[in-house]
Amino acid sequence: MKSSVDIAIVGAGHGGAQAAIMLRQQKFEGSITLIGDEPEHPYERPPLSKEYFAGEKPFERIMIRPEKFWAERDITMMLGRQVTSVDAERHELTFADGDTLAYGHLIWATGGTPRVLNCPGHDLSGVHAVRTRADVDAMMAKLDTVERVAIIGGGYIGLEAAAVLTKLGKQVVLLEALDRVLARVAGEELSHFYESEHRAHGVDLRTDVAVTCIAGKDGRANGVELANGETIAADMVIVGIGVEPAIGPLLEAGAKGNNGVSVDANCRTSLPDIFAIGDCAAHANPFADGATIRLESVQNANDQATVAAKTILGHPVPYEAIPWFWSNQYDLKLQTIGLSTGHDATIVRGDPATRSFSVVYLKDGRVIALDCVNATKDYVQGRKLIIGKARPDPARLADAAVPLKELAA
Numbered sequence: 001m002k003s004s005v006d007i008a009i010v011g012a013g014h015g016g017a018q019a020a021i022m023l024r025q026q027k028f029e030g031s032i033t034l035i036g037d038e039p040e041h042p043y044e045r046p047p048l049s050k051e052y053f054a055g056e057k058p059f060e061r062i063m064i065r066p067e068k069f070w071a072e073r074d075i076t077m078m079l080g081r082q083v084t085s086v087d088a089e090r091h092e093l094t095f096a097d098g099d100t101l102a103y104g105h106l107i108w109a110t111g112g113t114p115r116v117l118n119c120p121g122h123d124l125s126g127v128h129a130v131r132t133r134a135d136v137d138a139m140m141a142k143l144d145t146v147e148r149v150a151i152i153g154g155g156y157i158g159l160e161a162a163a164v165l166t167k168l169g170k171q172v173v174l175l176e177a178l179d180r181v182l183a184r185v186a187g188e189e190l191s192h193f194y195e196s197e198h199r200a201h202g203v204d205l206r207t208d209v210a211v212t213c214i215a216g217k218d219g220r221a222n223g224v225e226l227a228n229g230e231t232i233a234a235d236m237v238i239v240g241i242g243v244e245p246a247i248g249p250l251l252e253a254g255a256k257g258n259n260g261v262s263v264d265a266n267c268r269t270s271l272p273d274i275f276a277i278g279d280c281a282a283h284a285n286p287f288a289d290g291a292t293i294r295l296e297s298v299q300n301a302n303d304q305a306t307v308a309a310k311t312i313l314g315h316p317v318p319y320e321a322i323p324w325f326w327s328n329q330y331d332l333k334l335q336t337i338g339l340s341t342g343h344d345a346t347i348v349r350g351d352p353a354t355r356s357f358s359v360v361y362l363k364d365g366r367v368i369a370l371d372c373v374n375a376t377k378d379y380v381q382g383r384k385l386i387i388g389k390a391r392p393d394p395a396r397l398a399d400a401a402v403p404l405k406e407l408a409a
């Protein structure tokens with residue numbers, strides 16, 4: 001007998017899990033199958049470069065729901081199963097082992113695959129990505145024998161890994177190709193603040209460096225060679241240079257897209273009854289002035305999951321949630337609200353030397369985003385400024401003694 005399901009969800013990460021939860025919350029009584037190629041039930045990814053990696057939180061505490069939840073909600077889990085192709089016309093999925101599954105609606109929530117370095121040695125043993133529990137467990141299993149770690153990439157994941165490893169007593173060298181860390185996501189003030197924090201904690205942080213090769217011996221990485229001729233000795237190499245959206249099967253099925261599957265405001269792809277959400281979905285975002293972007297955040301995955309679930313159930317709502325994000329490094333809690341891309345001015349509220357301050361991003365005088373370091377009040381109150389498209393007096397905005405809520409009108 002051919003298997004079939006009313007709603008198939010491919011990808012059992014943040015977005016996939018939330019879509020299944022939301023469908024049941026909305027009283028959907030049909031059959032739901034959640035398919036994931038990892039062996040675990042859905043778990044939170046952010047702790048992988050934070051508390052889980054640091055050994056401060058066991059795996060059970062980062063699960064999105066306890067294992068029994070899924071059976072209790074009559075959500076069928078197919079774990080350790082990879083979907084390799086989609087037949088959009090026949091409404092059918094094919095798995096790596098050749099099995100098929102027919103669906104009524106499909107939600108594609110596959111996230112992304114870590115980019116690999118395109119230099120010799122990138123596939124040596126001892127070179128790690130940080131995307132899955134398996135990635136992090138593999139590193140944790142070796143940490144006792146590791147003294148020196150080279151981290152390639154100064155984005156949030158690389159910086160968080162540097163903070164954890166430094167706290168664990170490892171010697172960390174962080175190598176960033178651009179002239180500052182976090183260059184793709186934040187302004188210079190924030191980049192320079194984090195650079196000096198990491199250096200103060202003992203990280204050998206270098207910018208403007210080009211990696212030419214991962215050096216190795218007997219199949220194992222033992223260093224990183226740079227374009228300037230220097231070799232950085234390392235017992236472990238971590239590569240955090242972004243992800244490629246995992247959309248091969250959908251594009252092959254004819255979905256529109258390129259860097260991400262294109263979706264409309266209700267997370268519909270160009271294929272019938274197929275939705276895409278989370279890291280893999282390219283959407284027009286109102287907080288990017290309608291530009292088509294992909295967002296890699298828990299907020300985006302969860303909110304798009306809700307939009308897709310409601311749309312499938314006949315209650316379409318547009319995706320217009322304000323983006324937010326966080327990062328924990330050392331004792332610094334960064335909270336970001338809005339999107340800073342395209343800003344033409346920044347204002348710093350408070351003194352970075354106190355390790356509690358905010359960077360406000362402006363475009364044509366309008367507040368579009370805030371990066372708040374140990375400054376939760378600004379994060380909470382700044383939201384209103386962004387949603388209200390406020391254009392506050394710059395002098396008052398710069399005065400940390402003036403609460404942001406007073407500038408919202």
Ligand code: FAD
Pocket residue numbers: 010011012013014015016035036037038044045046047048049081082083084109110111112130131132157246277278279280295296297298299301324325326327328
């Ligand atoms: P994922 O959660 O990645 O889930 C996708 C799942 O689909 C994966 O299990 C994948 O293996 C599976 N899959 C892929 N292809 C197939 C296939 N063909 N068949 C079956 N299964 C498949 N965001 C924040 O907001 N704050 C943070 O602090 C933060 N920190 C992060 C730290 C780390 C180390 C990482 C890796 C990410 C972090 N993020 C953070 C980003 C956040 O975790 C992602 O944006 C979020 O997980 C995206 O959810 P998703 O459902 O789109 O994809």
